Amino acid sequence: MAPPSAIDIDVRAVDDTTAMTVPNPLTLEGVSPRRAATGRLIAGVAAVANVEQFKGAKQHNHKPKAKRWDHRLNIEASSRKGNSLKAAAEYLKKPGIISLGGGLPSAEYFPFDELSIKVPEVGHFSEQETREQGAVLTAGKSDLADEKSLFDITTAFNYGQGTGSAQLLRFLIEHTEIAHNPPYQDWYCNMTIGSTSGLDVALRMFVERGDVVLTEDYTFATAVETAAPMGVNMVGVGLDGEGLLPESLDDILSNWDEAARGARKPFLLYTVPTGQNPTGATQSEERRRDVYKVAQKHDLYILEDEPYYFLQMQPYTGPGSPDVPPPKSHADFLRSLVPSYLSMDTDGRVMRLDSFSKVVAPGARVGWITASQQIVDRFVKHVDVSTQGPSGISQLVLFKLLDEHWGHAGFLDWLVHIRMEYTQRRDVMLSACEKYLPKEVMSWKPPMAGMFHWLQIEYEKHPDYKNKSVADLEEQIFQTIVDHGALVMKGSWFYADSQAKHDTMFFRTTYAAAPFDKINEAIKRLGEAVREEFKLKSQ
Structure with missing residues (x-):
């Protein structure tokens, strides 16, 4: 895929009467000159990362600074002092210094001398191509000292900073700038051990026991379960086929009664805007801008959880229709993505959570957040005394793959590849739904992104409707589906608030992993089970 041409200067609205000029974001061809201008990256054990250097300050100095969030940070976050022992790593930069300070074990006692991985060549991403002609990347123990690489086993396998290694963090900052170009000056990135951990830390920074967090009516179950033990x-x-409804959000906040609700007015919004789990809904650019305006009106802070952002698929054109060809260039691909909340965040009121879980491998346990410097500073002070950052082994593997082997252009090629793969998987499931599911009682909307297909059941047409509750009917239908040899997820498992009244019934399916023939067979069994439950004629 050819690299994109330069992107024109853009003018973005700050509010109804104010605009700001945004110069070119970092382009793929701009990465190498920037790196050359800053000199060779030297980052040894527990090195402190120079985030401003990685960002390229000249491209951001014209932008406004983020709002301060002191009034939203809780006592725990405000009182954290960080890890005093890690602060000493700053002095390791002093030439000729002999360290007897840090409790870092000697790499001499690491029982690893070499690590090799086999990965795809750019443009040859299939399993078979990788097996037959993939590249073998090797990391040695002393590659940094021997000037063979910027990262090695000695560095990666030792203790590090809560930010993550400088080597991989630089790539993530450049990627964030290429994909989102945040419109304020003091944005930073910080690695996580995945977005669930990132959410856990974020909640512990902002909320107190008894607080309320706003989210989609159906939401990621683990997010609810993460918040619950914190009180x-x-x-x-409310949400529709396009996700979160800004008018519902505004209505809840405008009419919040602290006495009736037993909680202060919420100021935190957790949302999965793209390929939402479980509904598969994707918020349009207009929808996101409307939600952001509501956030500004009520001074909300937004947690933008985006594991499926790069699983935005080709348009669905219906059964038997010709496939839509992939984007012609990296620029076309980036332009085809719905703009993120981060890309429109003029206030610094968004913490974006990214992850490699859905686009590389969940077991890597590496993700990153992007937020204002103030928020990232608080975040890393928590991480430094808890998770201490992602596994060094994972960071080294990802660095070898993404930075040394693929580069930014190759990573975008990979993202286009999995986009087309997921498009094909979704289309197989949608074709099966059209063929086997009884439309008299089931309906759905083709997902634009992610891994999930959300099926609505018109339970009012069930023979037992007047005799059973919605919950009992859902369980009855679910058990019949299982008896027919298919497994789907009950919509009630994804309630944001299980105590609230719900008068709809859904089941969640996924096309992410099953072989095509299994997807087809599972949907066929699902259709048979629903027909049996509703006493409909068999196909």
């Missing part, structure tokens, strides 16, 4: 409840915001 934090989720309140569901």
Whole structure:
């Protein structure tokens, strides 16, 4: 895929009467000159990362600075002092210094001398191509000292900073700038051990026991389960086929009664804007801008959880229709993505959570957040005394693959590849749904992104409708589906607030992993089970 041409200067609205000029974001061809201008990266054990250097300050100095969030940070976050022992790593930069300070074990005692991985060549991403002609990347123990690489076993396998290694962090900052170009000056990135951990840290920074967090009415179940032991409840915001409804969000906040609700007015919104789990809904650019305006009106802070952002698929054109060809260039691909909340965040009121879980491998346990410097500073002070950052082994493997082997252009090629793969998987499931599911009682909308297909059941047409509750009917239908040899997820498992009244019934399916023939057979069995439950004629 050819690299993109330069992107024109853009003018973006700050509010109804104010605009700002945004110069070119970092382009793929701009990465190498920037790196050359800053000199060779030297980052040894526990090196402190120079985030401003990685960002390229000249491209951001014209932008406004983020709002301060002191009034939203809780006591725990405000009182954290960080890890005093890690602060000493700053002095390791002093030439000729002999360290007897840090409790870092000697790499001499690491029982690893070499690590090799076999990965795809750019443009040859299939399993078979990788097996037959993939590249073998090797990391040695002393590659940094021997000037063979910027990262090695000695460095990666030792203790590090809560930010993650400088070597991989630089790539993530450049990627964030290429994909999102945040429109304020003091944005930073910080690695996580995945977005669930990132959410856990974020909640512990902002909320107190008894607080409420707003989210989609149906939401990621683990998010609810993460908040619950903190004494934090989720309140569901209405949604439609395009995701979160800004008017519902505004209505809840405008009419919040602290006495009736038993909680202060919420100021935190957790949302999965793209390929939402479980509904598969994707918020349009207009929808996101409308939600952001509501956030500004009520001074909300947004947690933008985006594991499926790069699984935005080709348009669905219906059964038997010709496939839509892939993007012609990297620029076309990036332009085809719905703009993120981060890319429109003029206030610094968004913490974006990214992850390699859905686009590389969940077991890597590496992700990153992007937020204002103030928020990232608080975040890393928590991480430095808890997770201490992602596994060094994972960081080294990802660095070898992404930075040394693929580069930014190759990574975008990979993202286009999995986009087309997921498009094909979705289309197989949609074709099966059209063929086997009874439309008299089931309906759905083709997902634009992610891994999930959300099926609505018109339970009012069930023979037992007047005799059973929605919950009992859902369980009855679910058990019949299982008896027919298919497994789907009950919609009630994804309630943001299980105590709230729900008068709809859904089941979640996924096309992410099963072979095509199994997807087809599972949907066929699902259709048979629903027909049996609703006493409909068999196909």
